[in-house]
Amino acid sequence: MNKNMLLLFTGAALLLLVAMPISFVLLQAVFPQLNSGSFAAPFSAFARLFADARFPGLLTGTLQLGTGVALGSALLGIPLGALRGLFALPFAALWDALFLIPFLFPPYLAALSWMLALQSRGYVEQLSAIDLNNLLFSLPGMVAVMTLNVFPVVYFAVSRSMAASGSRLADVARVHGAGPWRAFWRVSLPLALPAIASSLLLAFTLAIEEYGVPAALGTRSGIAVLTTGIEQRLADWPIDMPGAAGLSVVLVAIACVAYALQGRLTVGSNVETTSGKPVPVVPRPLGAARYPVMLLFTLVALLAVAMPLASMLVTALTRTLSGGLQWHNLSFSHFSALFDRQGDALAALGTSLGLALATALIVGAVGLLAAWLVVAQRVRFARAIDALSLFPAALPGIVVGVGLILAWDRRFWPLTPYNTWGILLLAYCCLLLPYPVRYVSAAIKQIGSNLEAAARVHGASAAQGLRLILLPLVWPSLLAAMMMVFAVASRELVTSLLLAPAGVETVSVFVWRQFEQGSVGDGMAMASLAVILTLAVMLTAIKLQNRPAR
Structure with a gap:
């Protein structure tokens, strides 16, 4: 098989796998009567979509969820990533492994696990008598669940970027009179800015594209987003294909705008060293901050990893939910039921x-x-x-x-x-x-x-x-x-x-x-x-x- 045959095969595969479904979404959105073989009334579906009283809520909910998750991921991921990349963090490999788990954990499973833990008569209320049901089934609750699932993309991007640049240039700034915070803001942070921007963009797009978390938590709190709106138009009778296609185009457009905005914001922000030599990675000791930093990492690991995993495993090992957290209620019956x-x-x-x-x-x-x-x-x-x-x-x-x-x-x-x-x-x-x-x-x-x-x-x-x-x-x-x-x-x-x-x-x-x-x-x-x-x-x-x- 020569190169031209391989090119033809690859092109055909890409057209089948990618171009074909996207083209039909665009065609259906532009020509709402496409199913009947007519190209009449082009773009009329968008007029009906924008006039729909539900559309502003779907758009607002999507943007609020995406923005909230991006900000939450920044608040968690940037400080933790900076500490991991610039300092000699104890048990660094362990923290990396733990923070990898939430990103590998399916978001819909995380949402279902948090439901079992925080809903009324859930595990948290059984153990502490604290009812967090109203917080969970709200926009801040959805943002928190998604943030704990997504923040590792920011953490790993920031930690790897800052570790690669090292603290040598910041130390040079310190020698020339800059304080530790000034050296961080003027040297270390600019070097990591492209990685931060791209990871926050990924956090935003992951949030607006997610269906499982809004479907599990948003339905009970009355919060709708574009993904649940699309699914509703496909599930409810009569099926609204033009409406689903139109919302799909809007969702893709938001993602594309986010990519373009990220590119504009980072233009001229790339910072490069000019020494021509690799910058040695010399992590600084934490000193007196060692124990507060360890406490911070431990708290985040408990929330992002231990809580949802424990909720999932306890539920799998509990004979009945109504029986509560009791030793006599533990059983492997649910695992046995999978095979029966x-x-x-x-x-x-x-x-x-x-x-x-x-x-x-x-x-x-x-x-x-x-x-x-x-x-x-x-x-x-x-x-x-x-x-x-x-x-x-x-x-x-x-x-x-x-x-x-x-x-x-x-x-x-x-x-x-x-x-x-x-x-x-x-x-x-x-x-x-x-x-x-x-x-x-x-x-x-x-x-x-x-x-x-x-x-x-x-x-x-x-x-x-x-x-x-x-x-x-x-x-x-x-x-x-x-x-x-x-x-x-x-x-x-x-x-x-x-x-x-x-x-x-x-x-x-x-x-x-x-x-x-x-x-x-x-x-x-x-x-x-x-x-x-x-x-x-x-x-x-x-x-x-x-x-x-x-």
Whole structure:
């Protein structure tokens, strides 16, 4: 297979996985009568959408949630990240591992765990007689739950950035008369500003794209956001496809505006050292601040990690919720029920694992080819391939779900994956494609082009150079990306809820429906198994990615 064939295959895969669902969302939003084959009354759906009395509330709720989570993540992530990056923090590796767990913990599971802990007669009230139900089911409660789940993206970005720049330049400022705070604000913080801006943007977009937390907490508090509004238009009769498509376009537009705003705010803010030499990383001792800092890290770890995990595990081990936190109420009956439920739980687990494995293999192959064509080969359509392969990173899962429904629920298709497990596979592949593209692109840039060029000089074709030289070198990064894809796909919620056909159930759908049916213990037992599997796979992937190159 030559390079042109690989280019054709990659282009066709990107058009199928990314361009097709997004194009149908845009077409349906612009032409509301598209389902009947008519292009009449273009843009009229937007007029109805903006005139809808519910739209301002959806837009306001989304912006408030995203802004609140971004600010909360900044308040937690920046100070903790600065302490981790600039100082000799005791048990630093332990804190990194602990703060990785909330980001790997599915947000909808975190929301359900906090519900069980803080709602009336929940675990906190049983232990302390403090009722935090009203706080949980409010906008600040939603922001707090999402912040504890998302802040690690800011923490890791800031800590890695400040660790890379080190404290040497700040020490130089101190020598020339600057105080510690002035050195931090004028030297250390500007060096980390690009990382801070990009991580806060990611926190904002993760918050506005989330469905599980608003659906679990916002429904009972009367707070609606765009994601729940889209789902409602698809779930309630009559189904409002133009309205769902219009809200999807608005949601994507908000994410794109956030990216553009972040770019404008950081223009001219990049700070580089001019010594031409790597800056040594010399963490400073904490001194007298050692114990207050340790206390701060401990409190955050308790809130972000211990509380939701303990709530989930206690519920899975509790025979009945009404029995409360009593020794005689503890049992493994819910775990046993997973294997006694006429195969439903095992079927859901098998479906999720099978789809996750297929997704990892497909996006691994497509991502490898896309990164190779863009970075190593610099083919003619490199910019288009790069844009299509990375664009899903800005796409909410619910928008991808809407696009796939609009694209494949058509009478003119002789064969369609709609209403089969294939539609879930397409959704997962679209959403998770950026993982291998980013990992492999970074690895190829580190390798350079000399080895592949040498192979070409000795008669190897481009495809042979990819298979025999480049693939073995980038394999650790590609494998790590595929394992990340496997772990994330095995727990994906929103597209699974939208697209899963009758008789096909994934782990996330099983857990969500157990809560809706009141079988909370069975749901949390399945969630415990899923979290253990996800954490094991993702931690292995991160270990592979961070392994020193040979």
